[in-house]
Amino acid sequence: MIFTSEFINLVRENSEVNHNECNLFTYKPNYRNMKKIFCSIILLPAVAAFSVHAQQTQLTLKPVDPYRMTPGMVEIMDPEVEIIKPGATDRDPPSDAIVLFDGKDINTEWEDTRGNPSKWIVKDGTLISVKGSGFIQTKRKFSSIQLHIEWKTPSEVTGESQGRGNSGVFLQERYEVQVLDSYNNRTYRHGQAASIYKQFPPLVNASRGPGEWQTYDIIYTAPTFNKDSITYFTPPRVTVLHNGVLVQNNVSLSGPTDYTKIPQAFIKAHGPGSLQLQDHGNPVAFRNIWIREL
Amino acid sequence: MIFTSEFINLVRENSEVNHNECNLFTYKPNYRNMKKIFCSIILLPAVAAFSVHAQQTQLTLKPVDPYRMTPGMVEIMDPEVEIIKPGATDRDPPSDAIVLFDGKDINTEWEDTRGNPSKWIVKDGTLISVKGSGFIQTKRKFSSIQLHIEWKTPSEVTGESQGRGNSGVFLQERYEVQVLDSYNNRTYRHGQAASIYKQFPPLVNASRGPGEWQTYDIIYTAPTFNKDSITYFTPPRVTVLHNGVLVQNNVSLSGPTDYTKIPQAFIKAHGPGSLQLQDHGNPVAFRNIWIREL
Amino acid sequence: MIFTSEFINLVRENSEVNHNECNLFTYKPNYRNMKKIFCSIILLPAVAAFSVHAQQTQLTLKPVDPYRMTPGMVEIMDPEVEIIKPGATDRDPPSDAIVLFDGKDINTEWEDTRGNPSKWIVKDGTLISVKGSGFIQTKRKFSSIQLHIEWKTPSEVTGESQGRGNSGVFLQERYEVQVLDSYNNRTYRHGQAASIYKQFPPLVNASRGPGEWQTYDIIYTAPTFNKDSITYFTPPRVTVLHNGVLVQNNVSLSGPTDYTKIPQAFIKAHGPGSLQLQDHGNPVAFRNIWIREL
Amino acid sequence: MIFTSEFINLVRENSEVNHNECNLFTYKPNYRNMKKIFCSIILLPAVAAFSVHAQQTQLTLKPVDPYRMTPGMVEIMDPEVEIIKPGATDRDPPSDAIVLFDGKDINTEWEDTRGNPSKWIVKDGTLISVKGSGFIQTKRKFSSIQLHIEWKTPSEVTGESQGRGNSGVFLQERYEVQVLDSYNNRTYRHGQAASIYKQFPPLVNASRGPGEWQTYDIIYTAPTFNKDSITYFTPPRVTVLHNGVLVQNNVSLSGPTDYTKIPQAFIKAHGPGSLQLQDHGNPVAFRNIWIREL
Secondary structure (H helix, E strand, C coil): CCCCHHHHHHHHHCCCCCHHHHCHHHCCCCCCCCCHHHHHHHHHHHHHHHCHHHHHHHHHHHHHCCCCCCHHHHCCCCCCCCECCCCCCCCCCCCCCEEEECCCCCCCCEEECCCCCCCCEEECCEEECCCCCCCEEECCCECCEEEEEEEECCCCCCCCHHHCCCEEEEECCCEEEEECCCCCCCCCHHHCCCCECCCECCCCECCCCCCCCEEEEEEEECCEECCCCCCEEECCEEEEEECCEEEEEEEECCCCCCCCCCHHHHCCCCCCECCEECCCCCCCEEEEEEEEEC | CCCCHHHHHHHHHHCCCCHHHHCHHHCCCCCCCCCHHHHHHHHHHHHHHCCHHHHHHHHHHHHHCCCCCCHHHHCCCCCCCCECCCCCCCCCCCCCCEEEECCCCCCCCEEECCCCCCCCEEECCEEECCCCCCCEEECCCECCEEEEEEEECCCCCCCCHHHCCCEEEEECCCEEEEECCCCCCCCCHHHCCCCECCCECCCCECCCCCCCCEEEEEEEECCEECCCCCCEEECCEEEEEECCEEEEEEEECCCCCCCCCCHHHHCCCCCCECCEECCCCCCCEEEEEEEEEC | CCCCHHHHHHHHHHCCCCHHHHCHHHCCCCCCCCCHHHHHHHHHHHHHHCCHHHHHHHHHHHHHCCCCCCHHHHCCCCCCCCECCCCCCCCCCCCCCEEEECCCCCCCCEEECCCCCCCCEEECCEEECCCCCCCEEECCCECCEEEEEEEECCCCCCCCHHHCCCEEEEECCCEEEEECCCCCCCCCHHHCCCCECCCECCCCECCCCCCCCEEEEEEEECCEECCCCCCEEECCEEEEEECCEEEEEEEECCCCCCCCCCHHHHCCCCCCECCEECCCCCCCEEEEEEEEEC | CCCCHHHHHHHHHCCCCCHHHHCHHHCCCCCCCCCHHHHHHHHHHHHHHHCHHHHHHHHHHHHHCCCCCCHHHHCCCCCCCCECCCCCCCCCCCCCCEEEECCCCCCCCEEECCCCCCCCEEECCEEECCCCCCCEEECCCECCEEEEEEEECCCCCCCCHHHCCCEEEEECCCEEEEECCCCCCCCCHHHCCCCECCCECCCCECCCCCCCCEEEEEEEECCEECCCCCCEEECCEEEEEECCEEEEEEEECCCCCCCCCCHHHHCCCCCCECCEECCCCCCCEEEEEEEEEC
């Protein structure tokens, strides 16, 4: 089979693939250049439409390499992927996110765990835990989600171990990603910031210091349950980026996170649940909380 | 510490663990006998206090709530989780990252796919693809990684579909996360920005416009292979955040990404591989590339 | 049981848990406050014996080995695991299985794909595919299942490749585990017996010969779907034992199995589906079909 | 486009697909008959070889349905899948299995955990645990495996709970699938037969009675480790069929199985490990043990 330069130019002009995609003369079969390696294939659509010769080209190809297709055969055009608008920065909520706290209002999206207005305070655009006021939780209930949340422990350091800057992000009311001032503050591995409480320590301690804003970007997959309703068919899975660093890599939980019990002991089938933030007695601040349902 | 037979009998009689569970006289500490190895532990509460009171405390407790432990029992203190320093912002490289491009130098970390110096250019702190110069790849080889990379398609829009702002991030030289100007530029679903090329469309199109910087935060798990060396024991898995939005959620790849072939047709066992950036003929710019080995 | 403030203070002073961890006066039992809910537990050892000795026992134990518990603390007694009766042999249906074919009746559990009585025949206790009669499918619909099925290709060998002893087991009407006489009968890798059709070849060819009974033990996990309803949130997963040999090890499917299309091209969200057996023109026989819903 | 009956017959005669596969006149688009639905596609290879008309057919098709390919394009022929010989029954070892106990010899494959000859006895073709003799383990070390093992607890029932017919199958020396007489013998959920000891109860209790042979078919995936060497990158995963019934469905372990410790507390990176059988003081018998490396 001979490709005259005229023929090649014809193909190029009629092809969506530009010249760089198809440098037949420098083609090197050992390369791992995934797209380039198949450049000659783009000849096919054009060829097919122009001459019987092209068809013979295809027929000639087939026994040589039965897996070659025209590109169009493996292209899926419809429906168009949903378009959203990302945030101005990656921290900012994209257009399809539910903004749970925008720096002003707490009462629209949150309540305490009895369904009453929360006593946490909003100050300087942040949401601050108030000692003794209890957890707050979203009025909305969620299953699998992507969550962005920012938090800051007090710049004035008091207490140690679990007593310093302690709060928590509870997924579906049951699964805690620990919030703690873990900067120069040793505690048990499974209990420091970004741990899945008492189950998985973070891969690394990527904490910023007290008084500095920190972020969690969390990908959470809700569990499904066996028929017995007290064991998981598929366990909850969690990925966490702490300040941009991967610290939980798709871990599978054994059950709800708990202070002293083994997690398996109190699994119970559940549906969607609130996102909760813990009052652990320290004035931890939160801001820029948004969530996307998966 | 002495175990009198009277004492042992006392413990046995008060314990739910039967004799077979606890043959103290044949106990061999080097064994990996998972259950037997802890037989003596039931003695410990008693022993610790050297009194019958302690043992009775245990016995009294059990019927009340068998799963309750003291918090310390489920705390793991050592070793300390490795401390790293996160970036100044979440976009910046943490202290344990390998910086692959810092705005200045290309030759230390990168080469072309023949092992020669790359012809891509560094300009205004960005790394720009040069038409016809081929892929670039890292000199280092990687397996499972977290990758942060920023890219920008030309602000002057030319071409359409795959012809506009096309490049690609190839994981382990084989698995492409597509780079494309997908802002007001329809192409096939599996071929737009943030797709796993020809395998998984992004969950949403979170593209910024031409001339704007965009980010990928990628979590990649390298595959393992069956004994036949041409199928996966565990497939490659990829999670991608595009401009902070989850667009690939731990997807399992069917094989290398390819233009026209079915992915399964050319799986081959491989070890660590370079990170590659594609020259697809368009002057796509990159910056702030860093990677963490998992 | 009365908690005097003196007592509480005593406990607090002897406990590693700080005051914030244990605000007994604001304790609200309906809360899902995972840590707080167990605060009182540290009181229990003391309370249970109503003496300071018990509490001290706890304190003494901790430094010795913080992870040691009594066995009972990690035992979960209730509820009892459901008891079923396994089959007389491992091939036979256990008591909780739905018997889909017991050697006699086809009409109770099966129909053709139009909902009419199937034209397949029952002979010598086996269910035989009739050329031109079409697929049969269960009237019941299933999601995730364990399936046992036995099949036999004709002892008189005719045809070759896909033309010899071809049938198929379709999970949820979409995902085919291939049935074929693959004994001394080469075909494409993804199309032989025990392949996930056109997606995964079996790990080994464990075929028995024509005229011999063969078994599939299949563990199937139904997919879940993204909001777009045309991609998987979690893909279908399949494990297959062929004649007792593991041939599909928890593989993740890319989409429905198809003759020529790429699987991703026609994913559509679906609920429970029938189990189908394929009429591919060859008189393949089946027997001893049972299923357990997971 | 017109299909004359002559044309169709021509195609049929030249196609590997038999008539049932391609009943064009009864084609019903709503059917979910995965292969049949694409019957018309088989026209293509024949057509292509015979006339230019065929090619036009393809060209006509393309805009209508861009995903249609010829079957051969998605067929992978080479290399041939490895052929093995399955056992005479599904219980019997296939040709690629390592037979660890064949009813006669214990010394070739097994030793005690100190590397000395085991004191377990071989009697009537079975391998019997001897009280006080300790675990036995394979001399070979394994990673991911398929394991078949049969076991029998004493027909004379003595003891209760963990004291009746207790033994265990330890994967990689660390992960125990419990062996116990759990027939009319209640114990803690995570400790009964077919549990992953102290981590996962079986989905159902599929026990046969004392004195009856029972089987485990186990699929085990070895873990991989994070760089810290004390946490899992991918956890060990286990699937178990007990007497043919799925009782563990690809569960992810939290760490080694242990009597009293929480599993995470003593994860340590490990390579291949022996298969171990536990001496727990009861004369449990084993037979027909074979293993396949994955």
